[in-house]
Amino acid sequence: MRTRVRTFLPRRWPSSAEFFGGVCVDLGAEEAIAQARTFAPDLIIVESADYLGRFAAAVLDVPVVTHGVGIAIEEQLAHAMDAAAGARLSSLELTLPEPRASVDPWPECLQRDTWQPPVGRIAIRSEAHESEPHASEAHEGEDGSEGSKPAFPGPGRQHLPRVLVTLGTVLDEPELLATIVDSLAGPEVNVVVAVNPSARADTAPTERTGVRVVGFVPMRRLLEGVDVVVASGGAGTVLAVLGSGIPMVLLPMGLDKPLNAERASAVGAAMVVDSPDQIGKAVTKVLSDESFAHSASTVAQEIADMNSAETVLTLLLDHVS
Structure with a gap:
């Protein structure tokens, strides 16, 4: 993979x-x-x-x-x-x-x-972007208030691992996002999908049990409470996520992204896949193997220093x- x-x-x-x-x-x-x-x-x-x-x-x-x-x-x-x-x-x-x-x-x-x-x-x-939320960016938090951590109502859902799916602020690939979300239907996880700021509402993945879709939210707030990030390997995303000590599943999509993904994988902080339908299994592997989180924490400490x-x-x- x-x-x-x-x-x-x-x-x-x-x-x-x-x-x-x-x-x-x-x-x-x-x-x-x-x-x-x-x-x-x-x-x-x-x-x-x-x-x-x-x-x-x-x-x-x-x-x-x-x-x-x-x-x-x-x-x-x-x-x-x-x-x-x-x-x-x-x-x-x-x-x-x-x-x-x-x-x-x-x-x-x-x-x-x-x-x-x-x-x-x-x-x-490198530090994850943070700014004051705009009214259109806010969403309901775990306690029912507006915040950066979407709520997942339902028996036992609040205790499930949380997966963030983002293709960054450049790529607008709604069909790819939908395929990734479908791949995550197998693992018992809650999924937060961050869509491109310019994406049309009617092309975004559909919210359902265990899936919440958000627009532009500063990365620092998106990463709150997240256990694994699924991304395409952009430089800003890789540095922000690993700087927060979170392991990744990466589907590289051109430019410098294959190299970024290879280096994150080489230090043990990410799993790299070749197609979106492999992401569900990869997320299960990263969640079950503590070495990924440990390696991400090691990179985070180097970045913090x-x-x-x-x-x-x-x-x-x-x-x-």
Whole structure:
């Protein structure tokens, strides 16, 4: 019940590097530099694959710091991207600036086995999103009041394990969600289904005994009282869930998700499946095998030990002063 990881193959590195380090720079450098001149920054912080920011930093001669989003880019691809962007800068008789630091939200245990921390790495603690509930986001809690933990009325239901199903805020796949919920009909669980914020009400999975459907609710509140999370492996979801010490069942769906799922599985905090109809059995396995929850707790402790955003700001100021 594992999926193969589809990462950049060597033959794809040149085209990927040319896109991030070349085409994006060709199309956006002029406007990026103009905006940067207007803003007049003392420091530019850019996503690791964003070369527009590093290009502007070179032209304005200000320090640059990179900020990771996903698992670190493979070294050979990163070098190829640097070369593509550097070739553009060479025409201006400039060189690609080396980042003063690298802010990284991923704990070391979830990086590739071959990963080495870059010079100047600053680990930043990832935290599940939390905000004040909007009236349209609220739902009835266990005690009958509006809250973040849906009630499951019925004899003995309140004592059943709780499973959260979410495909994140990008994917809108109502049929897939319905198939996942059907797969969970076998295990004795309560299911909370978080639908895409843009989803139409008539396409959402149907509520029934043991199944509650919610709209957009901040992740921190969604995770309250949850025993297992079923998801597609997006970076934000994986970090938020494991940061809360909750094991996962993952059905990866493109982009970086297979890699995120493989790494969560490698540390024992997730089970990876190939199709939605396998999810019910996988959830039963994760609930019955305490090693998954133990591994998720271990990852959560590593994430908790990472720097807060406030500490990272102080460290960054030290790097650029």
